[in-house]
Amino acid sequence: MQPAESRPLTCSYMSQITTFDTFSELAGKALTCLYETGSQKKTLFVFFSTVLCSVIAEAAVPPVRITEFMYNGSEFIEFTNAGDLPVDMTGWSFDDDSRVPGSVSLGAFGIIQPGESVILSESPAEEFRAHWNLSGQVKIIGDNDNNLSRNDEINLFDATGALVDRLTFGDQNFPGTPRTHEHSAWVGADALGENNIAGWTLSSSGDAEGSFASTDGQYGSPGKSTRSNALPVTLVSFTATLSETAVDLRWVIADYEEGVVFDIQRSYDGYRFETIHQVPLVSDRHGFFFRDENPAPGRQLLYYRLGVTGKDGKTEFSAIRSVETDRPGEMISLYPNPAVNGALTVKTPEKAAVSLKVYNSLGMEQRRIEFRENTSFETSDWPSGTYLLHFTTRSGQQFRRTLVVIN
Numbered sequence: 553m554q555p556a557e558s559r560p561l562t563c564s565y566m567s568q569i570t571t572f573d574t575f576s577e578l579a580g581k582a583l584t585c586l587y588e589t590g591s592q593k594k595t596l597f598v599f600f601s602t603v604l605c606s607v608i609a610e611a612a613v614p615p616v617r618i619t620e621f622m623y624n625g626s627e628f629i630e631f632t633n634a635g636d637l638p639v640d641m642t643g644w645s646f647d648d649d650s651r652v653p654g655s656v657s658l659g660a661f662g663i664i665q666p667g668e669s670v671i672l673s674e675s676p677a678e679e680f681r682a683h684w685n686l687s688g689q690v691k692i693i694g695d696n697d698n699n700l701s702r703n704d705e706i707n708l709f710d711a712t713g714a715l716v717d718r719l720t721f722g723d724q725n726f727p728g729t730p731r732t733h734e735h736s737a738w739v740g741a742d743a744l745g746e747n748n749i750a751g752w753t754l755s756s757s758g759d760a761e762g763s764f765a766s767t768d769g770q771y772g773s774p775g776k777s778t779r780s781n782a783l784p785v786t787l788v789s790f791t792a793t794l795s796e797t798a799v800d801l802r803w804v805i806a807d808y809e810e811g812v813v814f815d816i817q818r819s820y821d822g823y824r825f826e827t828i829h830q831v832p833l834v835s836d837r838h839g840f841f842f843r844d845e846n847p848a849p850g851r852q853l854l855y856y857r858l859g860v861t862g863k864d865g866k867t868e869f870s871a872i873r874s875v876e877t878d879r880p881g882e883m884i885s886l887y888p889n890p891a892v893n894g895a896l897t898v899k900t901p902e903k904a905a906v907s908l909k910v911y912n913s914l915g916m917e918q919r920r921i922e923f924r925e926n927t928s929f930e931t932s933d934w935p936s937g938t939y940l941l942h943f944t945t946r947s948g949q950q951f952r953r954t955l956v957v958i959n
């Protein structure tokens with residue numbers, strides 16, 4: 553996965569010039585980046601969150617994967633959205649070992665949600681649904697006449713004809729691997745998206761995948777996959793709102809498993825989260841509420857998410873919500889930051905004197921400044937670099953802020 557325009561991004565990180573080839577390397581780092589537009593060189597001070605990086609990566613590669621198949625008997629292929637974003641399968645297609653995009657249209661699946669598994673079957677859709685006792689919610693495309701043989705291949709193509717996933721299989725060509733005759737096989741976590749039939753397991757009743765028998769004595773788990781990344785509840789909404797000095801979190805769920813626990817997690821940087829409270833699921837209750845009474849004195853931006861732990865002990869996370877606090881009585885803010893060729897304004901809460909010590913990136917004190925309330929300093933004569941500003945108010949409160957100066 554390359555950054556935009558497929559050019560590595562050159563940034564200074566911890567005062568070193570570094571080139572990053574992938575977004576995941578950027579996650580969680582505060583960087584000063586230089587870029588060129590036309591004849592101008594510009595500087596950006598940026599923080600890449602893990603969330604942003606994973607969203608960019610997933611947007612580029614739809615994480616729909618082949619998760620189960622049976623070549624003979626109740627012949628079918630299961631595809632699962634193993635990512636965190638919905639995928640629109642309009643224009644997508646399947647082919648066997650002839651590898652031709654467009655051979656069998658999968659567009660009728662429409663949008664598949666994170667965690668959703670869908671079925672392409674040889675028999676008519678409603679016949680397949682009845683044999684496996686699947687609910688009306690499981691999407692099935694029936695009458696697939698591009699059938700699989702004992703040694704064959706499953707190819708999944710997106711709307712542009714690009715290969716999204718492939719599985720080459722056959723117990724004759726790959727001795728010791730499953731022969732999916734009247735028992736399907738399912739993919740293990742390490743083999744997901746890897747085209748490695750050795751990482752697949754033949755289904756048996758009550759196995760780790762929750763396989764079961766169909767009415768005509770076949771074994772599999774069509775329509776569900778443990779490779780899904782889905783929350784063990786359907787989260788209808790999750791909001792975080794400021795209420796005077798507290799933050800109110802509300803969430804609404806639809807379907808759920810018993811035994812689910814919600815971890816309410818807070819972060820100051822959108823990257824490192826800590827659990828501040830736990831709420832167990834209450835059966836038949838759909839709306840939940842928690843008030844964070846003491847979010848963070850002096851913090852301006854807060855982030856919240858829900859960790860949802862199912863009865864299997866696996867935790868998945870909700871989307872992140874941010875809340876901007878408006879508590880000037882407790883904050884010191886600097887702007888602009890980075891300070892480029894000019895003045896820095898310091899906004900302070902106290903009318904009384906504030907003392908400021910400025911340290912360079914080596915920890916050496918550079919200057920001391922005494923001031924009152926909101927004040928501007930000229931920084932155009934400071935050497936470019938990163939500074940630590942250490943404020944002490946008259947009431948003894950201490951604040952540290954990092955300032956980047958570019959001159």
Ligand SMILES: [Ca+2]
Nearest residue numbers: 623699700701
């Ligand atoms: Ca077949």
Ligand SMILES: [Ca+2]
Nearest residue numbers: 648699700701
């Ligand atoms: Ca075939």
Ligand SMILES: [Ca+2]
Nearest residue numbers: 620773774776
């Ligand atoms: Ca399955």
